[in-house]
Amino acid sequence: MSKPHKPAKPAAGGGSATAVRPELVRADRLRVGYGTKPVCGEIAFTLREAEAIALVGPNGAGKSTVLKTVVGQLEAISGTTHIRGQEADDRRLDFRREVAMVFDDDAFFPALTVEEHLAIVAAGHGSTVVEDLIDTELEFFGLTGERAALPHNLSSGQRRRMLLAAAFVRPRSLLVLDEPEQRLDTGMRARLAERLRSEVDAGLGLLLVTHDPEFLSIVATRAIFVDDVVKKMTPDQAALAISSENPHAG
Amino acid sequence: MSYSTSTSEPAAAHGPTLSAKEIRRYTFKVGLARSEGGIMELISEIYTYVFGAVVLIVMSGAIIVGLRHSLGLGSEPAWSASALAPGFASLEPLQASATLMLTLAAALLSVQMNIGPIAMTVPQTFWWLGLPVRRRGFIQPGFFRSMIWPAAGAVAVVVPLSLGIGADSSPALVALATLCGAALALLLYGIAGWVQIVGGERWLRPLTGAVTVIAPLSLVATALINNAEKTRVDMSWLQYLPTSWPLLVADGQLWPLLVTAVAVAMLAVVYANLERLSSASLKSSAVASAYVAGSVLSMDASELSRSLSNGSRSGHSWIRLPLVFHRGTLTRRSVLTMLSAHLTMQLRQPATLVRVLVLAAIPASLASVQFLGNATLIAVVLYFCAHFAVTGLGSVARFAAGNPSVDALMPLPAKTVRRVHYVIPAVGMTLWVIICFALLHVLGVGSWPLIILAVLAGPGLGGATLRAAFRPTPDWNMPAVATAMGPIPTGAIRSFLIGPDLTLISLLPVLICLISGVVPLLAFPIQLALTLIAYAWGTKVRKPKKKGDGGIFGLPAAAPKR
Numbered sequence: 001m002s003k004p005h006k007p008a009k010p011a012a013g014g015g016s017a018t019a020v021r022p023e024l025v026r027a028d029r030l031r032v033g034y035g036t037k038p039v040c041g042e043i044a045f046t047l048r049e050a051e052a053i054a055l056v057g058p059n060g061a062g063k064s065t066v067l068k069t070v071v072g073q074l075e076a077i078s079g080t081t082h083i084r085g086q087e088a089d090d091r092r093l094d095f096r097r098e099v100a101m102v103f104d105d106d107a108f109f110p111a112l113t114v115e116e117h118l119a120i121v122a123a124g125h126g127s128t129v130v131e132d133l134i135d136t137e138l139e140f141f142g143l144t145g146e147r148a149a150l151p152h153n154l155s156s157g158q159r160r161r162m163l164l165a166a167a168f169v170r171p172r173s174l175l176v177l178d179e180p181e182q183r184l185d186t187g188m189r190a191r192l193a194e195r196l197r198s199e200v201d202a203g204l205g206l207l208l209v210t211h212d213p214e215f216l217s218i219v220a221t222r223a224i225f226v227d228d229v230v231k232k233m234t235p236d237q238a239a240l241a242i243s244s245e246n247p248h249a250g
Numbered sequence: 251m252s253y254s255t256s257t258s259e260p261a262a263a264h265g266p267t268l269s270a271k272e273i274r275r276y277t278f279k280v281g282l283a284r285s286e287g288g289i290m291e292l293i294s295e296i297y298t299y300v301f302g303a304v305v306l307i308v309m310s311g312a313i314i315v316g317l318r319h320s321l322g323l324g325s326e327p328a329w330s331a332s333a334l335a336p337g338f339a340s341l342e343p344l345q346a347s348a349t350l351m352l353t354l355a356a357a358l359l360s361v362q363m364n365i366g367p368i369a370m371t372v373p374q375t376f377w378w379l380g381l382p383v384r385r386r387g388f389i390q391p392g393f394f395r396s397m398i399w400p401a402a403g404a405v406a407v408v409v410p411l412s413l414g415i416g417a418d419s420s421p422a423l424v425a426l427a428t429l430c431g432a433a434l435a436l437l438l439y440g441i442a443g444w445v446q447i448v449g450g451e452r453w454l455r456p457l458t459g460a461v462t463v464i465a466p467l468s469l470v471a472t473a474l475i476n477n478a479e480k481t482r483v484d485m486s487w488l489q490y491l492p493t494s495w496p497l498l499v500a501d502g503q504l505w506p507l508l509v510t511a512v513a514v515a516m517l518a519v520v521y522a523n524l525e526r527l528s529s530a531s532l533k534s535s536a537v538a539s540a541y542v543a544g545s546v547l548s549m550d551a552s553e554l555s556r557s558l559s560n561g562s563r564s565g566h567s568w569i570r571l572p573l574v575f576h577r578g579t580l581t582r583r584s585v586l587t588m589l590s591a592h593l594t595m596q597l598r599q600p601a602t603l604v605r606v607l608v609l610a611a612i613p614a615s616l617a618s619v620q621f622l623g624n625a626t627l628i629a630v631v632l633y634f635c636a637h638f639a640v641t642g643l644g645s646v647a648r649f650a651a652g653n654p655s656v657d658a659l660m661p662l663p664a665k666t667v668r669r670v671h672y673v674i675p676a677v678g679m680t681l682w683v684i685i686c687f688a689l690l691h692v693l694g695v696g697s698w699p700l701i702i703l704a705v706l707a708g709p710g711l712g713g714a715t716l717r718a719a720f721r722p723t724p725d726w727n728m729p730a731v732a733t734a735m736g737p738i739p740t741g742a743i744r745s746f747l748i749g750p751d752l753t754l755i756s757l758l759p760v761l762i763c764l765i766s767g768v769v770p771l772l773a774f775p776i777q778l779a780l781t782l783i784a785y786a787w788g789t790k791v792r793k794p795k796k797k798g799d800g801g802i803f804g805l806p807a808a809a810p811k812r
Contacts, residue, residue, distance in 0.1 A: 073530050090379070090529050097382040107376040111281035117377065120277060124381035126267035166377075 021048040023085070024174050024205035025070060030079035032062060032069040038077055039065050041230040049173070052196070052206035054220035056238045061227045063209040064103070064178050070207065071101055071176050083174065097125070100172035102163050102180065108151035114138070114162050115147045118169050125170040137165040140195070142188065157183045164192070175199075177208040181215050193218040213239035270387025273378065341473055341485075346619035347411055347497055348488035349465050354407060355438060355493040356461035358400055361558045362442035363451050363458070365542055366535030367400075368393045368520075368527060375533045389524045389532070397439060397517075404428070404435035404496075412500030419500070426507060427500035433510040434496060440516030446535070447526050463608050466615045473618030473693055567598045584660050588670045595646045596674055606642040609635040610682050614689035628695065629761045632686065636679075637753045640715045643678045644749075647671045647719035664791045668716065672789050676712025683708045683760075699769035703760050703777050710756030710781035713788025718749025722792070756784045 025047040033039040039062030047053050055063040068074040070081045072088035072095075081088040083095060090096055108117065115134055122130040138144045141161040146154060154162065160183040167175060175196075181189045189212065196219045200206050210216050216223065216239050223238030225231040233241065268276075370378070370392045378388045408431030413419045445451045472483050488494060495506030541557040571594045575583045596603070613632040616622045650657055650671055657667045683704040690696050759777040763769045 072528075075530070091385070091525060091527075093382050093384075096380055101380070105376050107372045109277060109281055109373045109377065112277065116280050120273060120377055121381070123268055123276075124273050124378075124383060126382075 021050055023048050024051075024083065025088075025207065026082045026085075027070055028080050028082075030066070030069065030081060031077040032065045032074065033077050034065075036077060038062075040226050041228055042079070043224065043226070043230045044079075045224060045232070047174075047205050047207055049203050049205050050200055051222065052200045052204075052208070052220045054216045054223045054235065054238060055207070055209045055226050056211070056216065056223055056233075056242050057226035063226045066226055067176060067178055067207065067209055068103065071099060073101075073103075097171065098173045099176065100167040100170055100174070101176035101178075102167045103178045104182070105163065106156075106159060108159070108162075110150065110152060113148050113150060114143055114154070117151075117162065118166055121166045122169040127169070130169075133169045137168050140168070140191070141165045157185065157188075160184060161188065172204065174205045174207065177206070179209050179211060181210060181212040189215055211242060213242045216242065267381070267383050270378070270381075270383045270385060273381065273383065274387060274391070277374075277377075340623055341469060341476070341619050343619065344489055344497065345472070345485045346469060346622065348485075348491065348494040349469055350411075351407075351493045351497065352488070352491060353462055353465040354403075355434070356458045356465065358403065358435060359438045359442055360455065360458035360462060362400065362439055363445055363455060364558060365538045366446060367396050367439055367442045368446055368524070368532070369396055369535040369539040370532055372533070372536045372540055375529065375536045379529045379532060384525065385527075386524050389527060390521075393443070393521065393524060397436060400435035400439045401432045404431040407431065408496045408500075411497065423500055423502065426504070427496045430499045430507055430509060431496035433507075433513040434493065437509060437513035437516050440513060440520050443520040444516070444523075446531055447520065447523050463604060466608060467611050469615040469618050470611055470689060470693070477693075569594060569597045571597075580661060581666070584662050585666070585670055588660060588662075588667065589673060592646050592671065592674045595649070596643070596678075599645060602642045602645060606639045606678070606682060607685070609639045609642070610686040611689055613686055614693055614695075617690055617693045617695045623695070625695075625765045625767065628690070629764050632764070633754060633757060633761060635686070636682075636711060636757060637714075637750050639682050640675075640679065640711055640718055640749065640753050643675045643682075644715040644719040647675065647716055651720045665789070668720075668789045668791050671719075672712050672716055672785070675715035676709045676785075679711035679715065680705060680708025683711070696764060697769065700760070700763055703763060703769055703773055706774065706777045706781055707756050707760050710777075710784035711753060713781075713784035713786075714749060714752035714756055716788035717752045717784075720792070721748035752784050752787060755780055 023046055025045075027043060027045050030043045031038045032043070039060075040057075043066055045053060055066055057063050065074060069076050070088065071083075072081070072090050083099060086092070086095075088095070090099070112120075115138070118134045118137065119130055122133050127133055134147075135144075138147055141164060143158060143161055143165065146158060146162075151159060151162070164177075164180060167177075180192060180196075184192065193215045196204075196206060200219070200221065206219065208219070210219075217235050220235040220238070223233045223235050225233050225238060225241055368389060370388065374388065379385065405428055408428050409424060412424045412427035445454060472485060475481075475483055489497060492506075492509060495509055498506045538557070542554070544557075571590045573587055573590050573594075575586045575590075577583075578586075612635050613628050616628050616631055622628075657664075660667060662670070684701070687696055687701045687704040691698070691701060758780065759773045763773055
């Protein structure tokens with residue numbers, strides 16, 4: 001990835017600006033795993049608007065499990081997660097209005113084009129400018145030429161871009177991304193990182209898992225190292241931790 | 251370009267959202283416009299359902315005729331003569347039917363809980379469930395659609411039973427019994443749906459699994475006790491279990507029809523709570539349903555059985571066998587390692603092993619019932635049980651077939667590797683036939699010479715296990731072949747028949763002797779020869795196809811592009 005411009009980070013660490021920003025996510029004494037077996041140490045954090053928290057750590061440490069549990073896709077072993085003060089539960093309409101998430105899914109309607117997939121999301125969220133939104137995102141994600149393509153005619157990287165585009169054609173105040181850099185080329189990673197950063201600066205709350213130190217240092221305002229013992233870190237410390245465990249990352 | 255579309259008040263820049271119904275219609279309309287079939291596809295669908303219904307009716311008719319003949323309600327054909335020893339005290343048909351109903355109900359509930367039962371497709375869960383619209387419109391069609399299968403299954407089971415067993419099988423009583431059966435199946439569907447909504451299947455799941463295993467065995471156990479003690483264990487309480495109520499209706503009692511009201515109430519409760527279903531549950535049932543559909547399409551009985559059973563497994567096993575050997579030649583050590591690994595993998599599937607054991611007892615449970623103790627029926631069921639046991643014990647070999655690189659790591663020729671894979675299934679199937687025929691013998695079916703003949707067939711069934719496991723998979727790259735049941739991939743039918751064919755060949759002398767009731771001396775050399783053929787056939791390593799071999803319909807293959 002080429003060295004991009006690093007936007008100014010908002011104050012994050014207990015300043016007066018932090019105190020006034022509304023709380024988006026609060027995870028309290030959260031233990032995550034499958035059945036009764038936890039996959040990592042107990043985790044607790046608060047994410048406010050205009051903040052981006054990156055979950056980092058080795059493979060199998062439980063980062064994606066934490067992410068899915070925080071947004072109510074998996075049941076926690078113990079502890080609670082609240083989104084805007086209410087228990088995380090995607091059965092609630094307001095939860096679905098506010099929280100956009102992209103995990104490592106690869107599921108598509110085989111007979112629907114790229115444009116039609118995005119139209120379902122944009123129109124489903126009540127957009128009155130569906131066409132414009134789709135145009136903008138297709139252009140950003142380099143899929144304008146694939147507008148009428150069916151999913152099975154796309155490459156794996158293009159399908160990933162389409163999934164990401166689906167998270168951007170809809171309104172969101174919290175964005176949850178599981179390894180967004182996956183299957184993206186270097187240029188796309190850099191553009192996505194800068195865009196995420198600008199959206200965070202504009203007020204978005206971002207919770208992501210990443211293995212890419214450069215992506216992390218551009219996007220994240222804070223980081224959490226997930227393993228048997230969970231540690232809070234600065235983005236720079238986390239980037240260093242990732243680089244040392246994976247010298248080829250990025 | 252500005253990307254600041256995120257906002258703390260997300261809906262502010264947006265108009266009213268669409269309804270789930272509108273989104274669903276849009277998705278189907280756009281998808282349908284692009285599908286290839288059109289009106290012909292619709293006709294094909296209808297044809298398929300009609301064809302399926304005719305096959306079901308013919309099969310049910312055959313069972314009814316058989317039951318009625320066995321009950322003495324018609325003239326008895328030669329093939330339905332009893333195989334039981336004279337004086338053997340069989341179980342009454344009503345107890346057998348009640349046990350069958352209990353087993354099927356437990357199996358239905360278990361399967362329903364494993365696949366949902368309320369399911370959407372995987373893309374639907376991904377693209378629809380995140381939208382801020384009321385989800386009822388998305389979930390409701392799946393809720394209604396999923397009702398068809400348990401209801402159809404109930405009809406297929408209750409109609410023949412009520413026709414065959416009912417002393418006065420008037421059309422009205424059969425219709426009411428069928429209604430009661432369908433209501434019972436829908437009640438179980440409703441219970442599974444409620445469990446899907448609120449959770450709490452932790453105790454229900456093992457319970458249904460245990461009933462499915464224990465109920466058929468109880469028939470054999472009761473028959474054995476009856477004959478050993480020269481008494482009759484009172485099992486009449488079985489007919490008062492709710493699962494037997496359709497049989498009571500067939501017998502003229504109407505109060506069990508109350509179950510219809512209970513089923514309607516249960517379904518209404520589930521329907522009212524559809525929006526409480528979590529995304530995680532809907533996604534999990536979507537994946538499970540896709541797995542079942544894939545198994546049906548690939549016609550793999552073993553995969554289908556796995557897909558319908560509980561897929562969750564513990565990541566740990568206490569079974570540890572030595573995998574490293576220090577004595578002997580390299581070949582000997584490699585062979586021992588492979589054998590040990592094969593045995594470890596097999597022992598780490600206790601559910602499969604239990605299933606295989608229960609299959610060994612099913613022919614005996616038939617023999618223990620008054621009207622089912624005819625040799626032909628036992629032989630047919632025995633063949634199917636043997637085939638399912640073969641697929642169960644072939645799971646490790648099937649894994650090896652799907653992951654050839656694991657075997658390639660061993661410093662052994664392919665032929666030797668294949669023979670090593672043969673050992674455990676051959677021993678397993680030999681034990682299986684010993685259990686199966688010993689149980690039959692105890693119940694008065696067969697004789698010692700028949701058991702010896704069956705033991706000779708066991709190693710042949712090991713060959714059938716390998717043939718089924720290493721069969722070529724359907725060619726998904728070739729154009730699908732059009733059939734009455736819809737398009738299927740090239741080679742699917744051939745693939746389906748590879749394995750069952752060798753099971754039949756291996757068991758042929760045993761089955762003929764079982765039906766005829768005598769074991770001539772000539773049967774032994776014939777059985778031995780067939781077992782050797784099955785071994786040679788099963789352990790044969792197919793040569794990989796060359797690129798230029800063959801073309802469609804026997805035409806020369808296209809020349810490779812340079």
